[in-house]
Amino acid sequence: MESHVVKIVDIQQVTHDVKSFRLEKPAGYTFVPGQATEVAINKEGWQNERRPFTFTSLNHEPTLQFTIKRYADHDGVTNQIHQLVAGDELILHDVWGAIEYKGPGYFIAGGAGITPFIAILRQLHRDNQLAGNTLFFSNKTAADVIYEKELSNMLGKNAHYILSREQKAGYENGIINADYLRSQATDFSKHFYVCGPDKMIADINAALEKLGASADNVVFEK
The missing domain is CATH 2.40.30.10 (Translation factors)
Structure with missing residues (x-):
């Protein structure tokens, strides 16, 4: 090696x-x-x-x-x-190889789990190919959000910040679960990219399966 x-x-x-x-x-x-x-x-x-x-x-x-x-x-x-x-x-x-971009979809990140998505989103932005992608980024508080300004500049209204331990203007409050995804994701035939703590990945993957997402379209670190 x-x-x-x-x-x-x-x-x-x-x-x-x-x-x-x-x-x-x-x-x-x-x-x-x-x-x-x-x-x-x-x-x-x-x-x-x-x-x-x-x-x-x-x-x-x-x-x-x-x-x-x-x-x-x-x-x-x-x-x-x-x-x-x-x-x-x-x-x-x-x-x-960790997470590979396969086409437009939903990026679901928890905390430092945003890191595999940073280069992907930066490259798509550089190539003018960000259209059709949405980010759901979960953190405990607003102070924990990594590269918030850059992500917002790239994705605009398609960047959603969800805080689990703080209520603050401009941010959503709660957790990313089946109910949240059902209310926010409009097309479950698109790709889903998931990265975060192991339990979060398992919970999100189970929720996506329940909501009808194809296992072939769910990309996560194995």
Whole structure:
């Protein structure tokens, strides 16, 4: 398995617990929007601690970008990554398929589960092919919404933000379940792209099956 040691070029704060990391891009390193790789920190004791992260940059860009949420409740990889600074090194491995765009439909994301969709939506926006796509993005509070301004700029009224633990003007309140999808999705023959916590994926997939979506049209990380 190939591995590449790359330097962090730039770090930006995205939300209170999410950062964007721009990295050097190895020569000939290519990926498709929605794909991921395993990442490790090039520091003693962490080189073999690999975790999967999705590329949020586009393939034509000169650098790679990952958008990573910090889970500070334990001293794991994301907590360590968030302590890194520009010039520190990460280890990248082979690219592998996660979620692939198959045609217009509904993107259903929970929290950091938006990350596989970021590059897909950015590429569609760049190619002027976003028409016919709708985003349902669930978070606990408004402060948790990743890249809200960019998503709204790209999708306009087709970006829906659902908050489970906060009521706030401009946002919907509740959870994404069968009742919500029945009221919001107008065409269950379209593609459904689902990413989030494991339980959410299972619940959404069961709801979609109940509502008549074809299993072949439901795309999620397996």
